[in-house]
Amino acid sequence: MTPTDLVRLAREWRDQDPDPRTRAELDDLLEREDLAALADRFGAKLEFGTAGLRGELGAGPNRMNRVTVMRAAAGLARVLGPGKHVVIGYDGRHNSDVFATDTAAVLTGAGLRASVMGARWPTPVLAFAVRHLGADAGVMVTASHNPPRDNGYKVYWGDGAQIVPPVDQEISQAIDAVGRVDELPLGEGWTTLGHGDIVEPYLEAVTSLPIGDARDLSVAYTPMHGVGGSTLSEAFLRAGFPAPAVVEAQALPDPDFPTVAFPNPEEPGAMDLALGLAASIGADLVVANDPDADRCAAGTPLPGGGYRMLTGDEVGGLLAEHVLRHTTGDDRLVATSIVSSSLLGRIAEAYGVRHAETLTGFKWIMKSGPGLVFGYEEALGYSVGSDAGLPVHDKDGIGAALAVAGLAAAAKRDGLTLLDLLDEQARRYGLHATGQLSFRVEDLSLISEAMERLRAHPPVELAGRSVESAEDLSEGAGGLPPTEGLRYRLAGDARIVVRPSGTEPKLKCYLEVVVAVEGGDVAAARAKGARDLEALRKDLAVALGL
Structure with missing residues (x-):
């Protein structure tokens, strides 16, 4: 791309951009004739795939910004068509609430109905809400556990699961056909969803999961500067567990994630504060969510003192047996991804249930077949179900935390720890x-x-x-x-x-x-x-x- 093309594209983008910050960013680059920076922003674009969009915040088609989001919303509107209903959620990252509002304005302007979450609630609440409200699609503005400079745009279909091909390609092609966003009709009058509309029914669903009947457990918890804190604490109390002790420095949403290098429980050092809190109170269990609370990490005491975080595969194996012990039926299915442990297949064989292996990503696990009661992937993602099925057709860090707590409380009652349960599985399988x-x-x-x-x-x-x-x-x-x-x-x-x-x-x-x-x-x-x-x-x- 020639310097002339870069300058022309940057000016065209700036002139349609409703955000004064990204307009100023482009004005500065144009004034300084920073062609390398312009090429980085305009020489490529964020690709809309099965994870939707995700990338660094900034100006241009290769960044997450209001123009990129409005184009994505317009493409989604064209694929769905007028009259369809879309539920929109957002987390605590920079501009997430703005991107959610822009999406609602574009969708309603195109003749669709939009319902926007009234607060920063977890991704699994949005996934649940799509089916609970009978919507045709859902949008969650989140970059999950990515660095602070990123944001993202995750799309769900009417089944409450993330989109898979060919829907992603259809939306991508529709986005490419969108013209200037300052010429899009923008609507008003979307519905604002309150706590009682979606969080209450979500909590009722996840607290009805097969948690077990043991409740004596002390838990150290961190939402890792994300949006899971209030929902998880409420879920624990409703389920009859003592309130978890929360890492104070990480308790509230903060888009800069000041206490961690990467807001991902798997990253080195990310769990230090939670482990320190656990040691100070002698906790029986350590629990963490990632910033949008669709993932769950768990840690357990060591016999000689201190704590160890379990791997996603270890938690997946424990939860699989827990769910299978608390569900019935000959046609049950458990599923995991090709990168996760083969242990799940051996557990399924021992319990006489079906087992499926899918591509990486919960969008594929949710497509694994009827009768699914448990799905997981090694990157700390779990969907726990009951005989009634899965309340959330995506990974759910809140429901998983409840199930892990029930498992740990039952082990404690029997004089065991999660490490003991892992040893028992190793001997069996x-x-x-x-x-x-x-x-x-x-x-x-x-x-x-x-x-x-x-x-x-x-x-x-x-x-x-x-x-x-x-x-x-x-x-x-x-x-x-x-x-x-x-x-x-x-x-x-x-x-x-x-x-x-x-x-x-x-x-x-x-x-x-x-x-x-x-x-x-x-x-x-x-x-x-x-x-x-x-x-x-x-x-x-x-x-x-x-």
């Missing part, structure tokens, strides 16, 4: 040790180059294990829809999946080894599993060349 190797990059071409290196020179051995099969997931391996990724199955019951992140500039590698527990010695199996994972990490890093 084998120790499923999982881990990750990830690379955050500034230049996305490094990820595509690494994937091409693996395709051109597939490994034949990793950590002394022969590679027994190599599947290119872009070709739709195993009957799954095509997706960018590679899967290797290794000798000795091990597996590796390599894929680019769908929401962050990362290449992610998911590792699993299954270790038999000899003579009931789980500690020895865990030690072996840790050594095996580390060996796989080292060899895979060399193969990737990153």
Whole structure:
């Protein structure tokens, strides 16, 4: 793109932009003739995919801003058509409330009905509200656990689940056909949803989940500067648990996330304050949500003192058995993604229920089939159901926290901890040790180059294990829809999946080894599993060349 084209595009964007801050940003870049910055903003665009939109705040089509959001809303309106009903939610990030209002104005101007959440409530409340209100679609303005500079735009369909192809492509094409946003008709008169309209019914639904009957439990909790705090605390009290102790410095929504480098419970250091609070009160359980509260992290006391955070796969295995013990029926289904532990399949076999493996993302887990009572993915996402089904057709950090608390309270009553329950599972099913190797990059071409290196020179051995099969997931391996990724199955019951992140500039590698527990010695199996994972990490890093 020539400098003349960049300047022309920037001026055209500025002239239609209703936001004085991003207009001023472009005026400054134009005045300084900063062509590199203009190229970064106008040389590409945020792609509307199955996660909707997500990116850095700023001016231009390659940023999240009011023009980008209004174009997305206009595209959604064209696909849905006049008269359809859309529920809109927003979290506590910068401009989330503004983007929600802009969406409502564009939708109503196009002849649709819009209902906007009256406060900053969690993403699972929005997902629940779509079905509860019988809406045709939903929009959640959130960037989940991304850095503070980001925001996003997540679209749900009438089934309460995130959109999947081909709907995402239809919306993307409709967005591309939208003209200037200052020429869009803007409406008024949308409905503002109160606590009683959607939060009350949501709380009634999640507190009716199979939590169990034990309630004696002390919990240390952090909403991680997000919007989950009040809803989770209310859910715990309604379910009969003592009020959780909340990390004061992280209790209220703050879009700058001042106490964490990344607002993600999985990131190093993110749980330090919660673990410190747990130690100070002697908590039986540590719970964290990410900023939009669709994910749930859990930690448990160690026998010698201190605490350990459980992995997403560990929590997923525990919750799966908990749900299956508290539900009935011969046609139950449990589902997880291809990057999550294979343990769920063995649990399903033991309980005589169906098991499905899907692509990464809850949008796919929700499409896994009828009878779904539990779904999870290793990135701390869980949807807990009952005999009545799943109240939320997406991952739900509030409902999952209630189920984990019920599980931990029952274990405490029996003189056990979550670690004891994990050991029992290891003895029954084998120790499923999982881990990750990830690379955050500034230049996305490094990820595509690494994937091409693996395709051109597939490994034949990793950590002394022969590679027994190599599947290119872009070709739709195993009957799954095509997706960018590679899967290797290794000798000795091990597996590796390599894929680019769908929401962050990362290449992610998911590792699993299954270790038999000899003579009931789980500690020895865990030690072996840790050594095996580390060996796989080292060899895979060399193969990737990153």
